[in-house]
Amino acid sequence: MSCEQIRLQIGADPAESNASLEEHVRECAACRQFREEMRTLDANIRRALEQPPQPARTPRVASVWRPWALAASVLLAMLAVLSLWLLRPSETLAQDVVAHVREEPESWLMRQHVDARSMDEALRGAGVKLDITSDRITYAQSCWFRDHYVPHLVVQTAQGPATVLILRNLQVKGRETFHESGMNGVIVPAPEGSIAVLTRGGASMDTLVAQMQQDVRWLPDAP
Amino acid sequence: MTQLFESMRPDLLRFAHWLARDRQLAEDIVQESLLRAWRSRDTLKDRGAARAWLLTIVRREHARLYERKRLELVSLDEALDTQAAETGSGTDGDLFTLRHAIMRLPIEYREPLLLQILAGFSTEEIARELALSSTAVLTRLFRARNKLRTLCGMTPAPDVPASEVAP
Numbered sequence: 001m002s003c004e005q006i007r008l009q010i011g012a013d014p015a016e017s018n019a020s021l022e023e024h025v026r027e028c029a030a031c032r033q034f035r036e037e038m039r040t041l042d043a044n045i046r047r048a049l050e051q052p053p054q055p056a057r058t059p060r061v062a063s064v065w066r067p068w069a070l071a072a073s074v075l076l077a078m079l080a081v082l083s084l085w086l087l088r089p090s091e092t093l094a095q096d097v098v099a100h101v102r103e104e105p106e107s108w109l110m111r112q113h114v115d116a117r118s119m120d121e122a123l124r125g126a127g128v129k130l131d132i133t134s135d136r137i138t139y140a141q142s143c144w145f146r147d148h149y150v151p152h153l154v155v156q157t158a159q160g161p162a163t164v165l166i167l168r169n170l171q172v173k174g175r176e177t178f179h180e181s182g183m184n185g186v187i188v189p190a191p192e193g194s195i196a197v198l199t200r201g202g203a204s205m206d207t208l209v210a211q212m213q214q215d216v217r218w219l220p221d222a223p
Numbered sequence: 224m225t226q227l228f229e230s231m232r233p234d235l236l237r238f239a240h241w242l243a244r245d246r247q248l249a250e251d252i253v254q255e256s257l258l259r260a261w262r263s264r265d266t267l268k269d270r271g272a273a274r275a276w277l278l279t280i281v282r283r284e285h286a287r288l289y290e291r292k293r294l295e296l297v298s299l300d301e302a303l304d305t306q307a308a309e310t311g312s313g314t315d316g317d318l319f320t321l322r323h324a325i326m327r328l329p330i331e332y333r334e335p336l337l338l339q340i341l342a343g344f345s346t347e348e349i350a351r352e353l354a355l356s357s358t359a360v361l362t363r364l365f366r367a368r369n370k371l372r373t374l375c376g377m378t379p380a381p382d383v384p385a386s387e388v389a390p
Binding site: 007008009011012013014034037038041042044045046047048049050051121141142 | 237241317318319321322325336337339340341346360361362364365366368369371372375377380
């Protein structure tokens, strides 16, 4: 079999093993290396698929449905006005923050501190930097939240893990505290948005909130 | 039977989510699929085959919705492309990159890959499900992984020769 045929087999299923394939990779170093790379890639694909994807944008309706889409838009607009009337924005934001944290329960379990590169990746999408490089940060992801990428961090404190969401572009009028689903949280205004801090139980968040307000740098050219 | 179906909801939701790339849509698809499954539960003779059966229903429901509503899923932002392409290899950042790369795979490549990896289907089963030849499935799986290699910054393998590509 040719290298192209072997690579088609490997690329289609890196775990595949049969006599002719094994004989070829024994003799061909390039195909052997290709298989190693593909098996590594495949293991990573499996790990990546373990978690559901970050939400993509909502589907766009094709032109055939445009009149219905228009009607639906009007209805949605009316509902949105009603929602605004029923719920203060800060309450809705708090609920969304709690819902997001509940969707990533593994974040509370991490114990190893994240490296500088992972931190940078988590922060880059939101156009912020942290002045500290703390070994107490054990989780750092860039999460899709309310149409923006926001850094989602978990900081180990003396009273247990605390979640921090740096919410660029999401303003609050003043400090808001909330208690929901066994979590206590606070959202505080920041120069370019707000910062949410959550804990489970009754741990005090004041120190961490103050530290974050001081250490988050809001870059001028945010994405 | 209800318990059996419900116990598989997380798997179905994950599969639907990767297919539809939209959480709300995925939930709708799974809900509709479970209703369909319940209505035709008598056709499931072997409870051990329930998972594959349900995943097949989810895939078909997604395809049906896609066709019925003529949905055109919006591609991800250019910013996301740049962000995903910049990351190297060997860290958790890789998974972030890879997740976004998988999301950006066209459906004709993403679907067989999900059927193979998440549903555990063989090439022949995928071919049957997608009404393709086995060669075409192999080609799509090869290209799916090759695209992911490229999107993750690895050197792509030469594409399969035209003679290998079945319709």
